[in-house]
Amino acid sequence: MIGVLRFLAQLALYVPLMVILGYFSSAPRFAHLPQDRALMRVSFSHAGERLRECHQRTPEELAKLPPNMRSQLDCPRERSPLKVEVELDGRLLLSLDVPPSGLHHDGAATVYRRIELPTGRHEIAVRMRDRPHGDFNHRATTTLDLPPGGSVLIDFDNARGGFRFRS
């Protein structure tokens, strides 16, 4: 009798254990992207131009340096930050100033941004300036039809012609 009761009591504990494990292993559902949304990601890594040009050191400048560092050409390694802008249907969506990486600010600047967009047809324009002065020197535009869950990636690869939209 005790044995039967114990068995039933254990069953009464194992069943909820089963239900809890079964339920929370796949529910409730999580929408990292709402039903009617698409995702745009801007992601690339790019080294901007040097902040300053190399210049010939004057004899006075050279004299100030320790003897082992007296090289004629002075090339500061610091790079320009990137200025990146994205427009969606003519409205400015994103404007970023991305500093170069590295202790001496001489590395590539890395951009990663995720932005949820309404689904549907969009005109997307992206531009970037990777030098200290002047106007934007890289641009691209595209028109895309984004379904729910659709994803567009804005990538930049100088060697392959600059900005690319991938979706």
Next chain:
Amino acid sequence: MTRVNAISAARVSIGAMSGFRTTGVASNAAARPWVRIAAAIGRGLERAFAPEHNPWHQLGALGFYLFWIVTATGIYLYAFFDTSAAGAYASVEQLSSEQWYLGGIMRSLHRYASDAFAAIMLLHIGRELLRGHFASFRWFSWLSGVPLIWLAYASGIGGYWLVWDQLALFSITATAEWLDWLPLGGDAIVRNFIQPIDDRFFSLLIFLHIGIPLLLLAGMWIHIQRISHVHTLPPRSLAWGVLLTLLALAVAAPAASHAPADPTLLQTGLALDWFYLFIHPLQYETSPGIAWSFAAGATLLLCAMPALAARPAPREHARVDLDNCNGCARCADDCPYAAIAMKPRPGARAGQRFPVVIADACAGCGICAGACPSSTPFRSTDALLSGIDMPRRTVDDLRRELERALAGERGPAIVVFGCERAAALDSVRAEGVLALPLLCIAMLPPAFVEYALRAGAAGVVVNACHPGECEFRLGPQWIERRLSGEREPHLRTSVDPSRWALSFAGAGEERDLAQAVASLRAKTSAVEARGDRPRLRRLGNA
């Protein structure tokens, strides 16, 4: 487990848990509310499970057991797994559908046992927290547990990546975005997953999902180094119960994949495994910084627990007296915390080893004193010197107290030897009932039972903690086995079993202790009435 001469395990009586006190105790841990909650959970579960099969007291063992299930099923899955990024998804799908009766079950078991592992681990932490088991000599068990949480989560989350479905893509992207939040410099990790993944990178994911669980296993092994006689498998009935539950779940709700991973078209509603992947929603609903604060904060808090804990009463450790030690190693065998090392000694015979107490690991439970053959009270020395003893409460103290107390009684009394953390001894102290507290019930050398009877006691009750609640893990188990003759040092079989009883009345179960005393008293009076009571004799060295 057969209980020789035992009063059946005490029943739940939480209502009676307040307002007791034991003598000679600096701090009664059992009176703390958290400890009482832990005890109440265990005693509640005891309505369904036999005390020795109570899952509440088997959480660590269940953790190991689930780990083995996950390992075995994982090896099976790997045998059918295509290790290329392009083929992985299809191979898992194929296994789940074409081989649903075996491969599919294995896959589901692998998932559900992993979930159960996470749940059991959290319960295990909760139980040890409630019982205050994070400070003092337990620092090692506690701190070595903390990395296991990270390793368990890294293993579980990484497992979801190998399916390479939409959930995998989401989880790995979330993880990468989380890691990228740290100012580590370099290229963003997440950039690897916004385009189709390459095989080299996918191999790395597989390597991680094999390597991290191996590290977890190594960590689990380190985690139990400071405790001895560890169960890494639960009792059979519990093992079957858990396995059948997981199997039933695997059949009822087979684990399924989402659509294949596709970085250009993301699935918007995902069936998350909340046991492992809850950190992703946390990150997206708040921010990666907050998710980091949660993870790092919880880790730091756990690591700081040993230092933050209220300063415990100064703990003293066991002292060895080599003049009274023959090197039998019983103390080292019985020590629940592996705190005694047997080492050679200059001048001793070759091969002979003697105990050395590792002070930092010693709990101060006195179980070693109860194990030592030199602790027998029948030794005729004036002072009873054991090979290993507790300075706070020596076996000599115990013998003197016993003799003094018996001498003060008018008639034959019932002697209660009780653990100071179990049912309060004050509750039974009365005319004709003598109660002597011990640091742990297994501190009692079994010969004391016979000694008390021969010194004039009418009967002896040995009261241990409620099963599974021993502060020092093994006390009730050792005393039960020593009294029943299964373990050295044992109680001689010539001792009349009707004149002693072992009870398991824990803190708050004073009524059960009183009942044990009353029923032994009734038994011994019946014996007395029949006139076959052995002649009383005082032993000579009071």
